[in-house]
Amino acid sequence: MTSTRCAACKHLRRRCPPDCIFSPYFPSDNPQRFAYVHRIYGASNIAKILQDLPVHIRGEAADSLYYEAHCRMKDPIHGCVGIITLLHQQIYNAQTQLSKIQAEIAVLSAKAQTESHYQHQVEHVPNVDENF
Amino acid sequence: MSSKVSCDGTSVGAGGCGGAGSSGGGGGGGGSNGPCGACKFLRRKCVPGCIFAPYFDQDQGAAYFAAVHKVFGASNVSKLLLHIPVHKRLDAVVTICYEAQSRLRDPVYGCVSHIFALQQQVMNLQSDLSYLQGHLDGLQIPTPPPPPPPPVQPLVMPPVLSISDLPTSAIVPPTYDLSSLFDPVGQTQWMLQLPHQQTDPCQYGGGATRAPPEMSPSGSGAGGGDDLQELARELLQQHANPTVPCTRAPPLPPDSK
Numbered sequence: 001m002t003s004t005r006c007a008a009c010k011h012l013r014r015r016c017p018p019d020c021i022f023s024p025y026f027p028s029d030n031p032q033r034f035a036y037v038h039r040i041y042g043a044s045n046i047a048k049i050l051q052d053l054p055v056h057i058r059g060e061a062a063d064s065l066y067y068e069a070h071c072r073m074k075d076p077i078h079g080c081v082g083i084i085t086l087l088h089q090q091i092y093n094a095q096t097q098l099s100k101i102q103a104e105i106a107v108l109s110a111k112a113q114t115e116s117h118y119q120h121q122v123e124h125v126p127n128v129d130e131n132f
Numbered sequence: 133m134s135s136k137v138s139c140d141g142t143s144v145g146a147g148g149c150g151g152a153g154s155s156g157g158g159g160g161g162g163g164s165n166g167p168c169g170a171c172k173f174l175r176r177k178c179v180p181g182c183i184f185a186p187y188f189d190q191d192q193g194a195a196y197f198a199a200v201h202k203v204f205g206a207s208n209v210s211k212l213l214l215h216i217p218v219h220k221r222l223d224a225v226v227t228i229c230y231e232a233q234s235r236l237r238d239p240v241y242g243c244v245s246h247i248f249a250l251q252q253q254v255m256n257l258q259s260d261l262s263y264l265q266g267h268l269d270g271l272q273i274p275t276p277p278p279p280p281p282p283p284v285q286p287l288v289m290p291p292v293l294s295i296s297d298l299p300t301s302a303i304v305p306p307t308y309d310l311s312s313l314f315d316p317v318g319q320t321q322w323m324l325q326l327p328h329q330q331t332d333p334c335q336y337g338g339g340a341t342r343a344p345p346e347m348s349p350s351g352s353g354a355g356g357g358d359d360l361q362e363l364a365r366e367l368l369q370q371h372a373n374p375t376v377p378c379t380r381a382p383p384l385p386p387d388s389k
Contacts, residue, residue, distance in 0.1 A: 040212075042205045049203075049239060057240050063295045064244040068231060076212060077220045080243050081227040081360065083299055087250035094257035101264045108271040 007034040012043060021047050025062035036069040037062075169193020174206060183213050187225040192366065196229050203232040226364050233363070247298055 008022035009015065011034050016023060022043075026034040037046055046065060050058050072079035167178030169188030178185060184206075188197045200209055209228060216224050234243035241248070 040204065040208060042208050045203065045205055049235075053239060060295075061240045064241045067244055067295050067298060068235075068242055072212075072231075076216055077224045077227070079227050079231060080247065081230060083247055084243070084250065084360070086299065087247065087254055090254050091250065091257060094254065094261055098257060098261055098264065101261070101268050105264065105268050105271060108268070112271070 004028075007031045008038070008043065011035060011038060021050050025050070025059055033066050036073050037065050040069040040072050041065065166190055169195075170197040170201075170206065173197045173201065183210055187222060199232040199236055200228055203235045204228065226360075230360050230363050244295060244298070251298060 005016035005028060006020055006023035007026040007028050007030060009020060010028060011031065022034065026037075041049075046062075049065065050061060053061055068080050071083060075082045078085070166172070167176075167190065168182055168185035169190055170184035170193065171178035171182060172190060173194045184193075184197065188194070197206075200206075204212075212228070213221050213224060231243050234246065238245055
C-alpha cells in the first residue's frame with residue numbers, strides 16, 4: 001500500500017480518507033507539525049476547531065495552532081506568553097530609548113536656537129565704542 | 133479520534149484526578165468545600181490531590197476551566213502540568229487559560245494575533261529609533277549646519293508578517309514573575325494601542341461549555357495585554373487565598389450562578 005496518508009493519519013495509525021480534515025494542513029513531509037499540535041491540543045480538538053471554520057482560513061488556523069503548540073513545547077510553562085512578554089519588553093525598551101533621544105534632540109535644538117538667536121542679536125547691536 | 137477527555141478521569145495520569153467509580157458530586161475535593169472548578173465542570177469526584185484543585189476554585193474556576201477544556205482538553209492539560217514543577221504550575225495555568233480564552237475569542241489566530249500586533253509595533257519603534265538617532269547624530273556634530281535631513285519617511289507599515297516570521301523562543305528568566313504583568317508603574321507601558329481583533333467569542337461548539345467570563349472590562353485598545361493582566365491577577369489572588377473564594381468576581385457568564 002503506497003503511503004499517501006497525511007502526517008496526522010500516519011501519527012494516528014489510521015487510514016487517511018479522501019476528505020480527511022487534517023491532510024491539507026498536515027502534510028506527510030512534516031510529521032513534527034502534527035505531533036506538536038496533537039501533543040498540546042489533541043487530534044479531536046484540532047479537528048473541531050478546523051471544522052468550525054470556513055475552508056479558506058483553515059490554513060491560517062492550522063499555522064497558528066502549530067505556532068502555539070511549538071511555543072508550548074519549547075516552554076511548557078509560559079508557551080506563547082513568553083514571546084508576548086519578550087515583545088512587551090522590547091517595546092518598553094524602545095519607547096524608553098525613543099523618549100531619551102527625543103529629549104536629547106529637544107535640548108540640542110533649543111540650544112542651537114538660543115545660540116543662533118544670540119548671534120543674531122550680537123550682529124545687530126550698535127558698536128559699543130560709540131557710546132563712550 | 134482519541135478521546136482525550138474522560139469524564140470519569142480514567143485517562144488522567146497520576147495525581148489523584150482519576151475519580152473513577154462513584155458518581156461525581158460532593159465529597160472531599162482538593163479544597164475544603166466540595167469539588168474544585170475543574171471537577172465541578174467535568175462532573176466528577178474531586179479527590180484529594182486533584183491536580184487542578186489549587187488553580188480552579190469552585191466559583192470562577194469552572195468557567196476558566198471550561199475554556200481550557202474546550203481548547204486543550206483536560207487530559208492534555210493534566211499531562212502538561214504533571215511535567216512541570218509544582219512551584220511553576222500556577223504560571224503555566226495562567227498562560228494556558230490565557231491561550232484558551234484567546235483561541236475561543238479568535239478561533240483562527242488565538243493569541244498569535246496579539247503577537248503579530250506587538251511584532252509590528254516593535255518594528256515601527258525600531259524604525260523610528262533609527263531615524264531619530266540619525267537626526268540626533270546630525271545635531272551633535274559641531275560643524276556648519278548639516279544639510280537638511282532627508283525627507284521625513286512616513287511610518288511605512290512593515291510588510292505583512294507571516295507566522296513563520298514570528299519568534300519561537302523567548303529567554304524567560306527563571307525567576308519570571310507573572311505578577312509583574314500588572315505592576316502599576318509598568319502598566320502604562322503595557323497599555324498598547326493594539327488593533328484588537330473583534331471576533332465573536334466562543335462561536336464554535338456548544339454543549340455544556342459556556343463562554344468564558346469577559347476579561348477586559350474596557351479594553352482601551354490594549355486587547356490581549358489587559359486580558360492577560362486581569363487573568364493573572366485573578367488566578368494569583370485565588371492561589372494566594374486557596375480557602376477563600378475569590379471575592380472580587382469578574383463579570384460572570386450569563387447563566388452562571
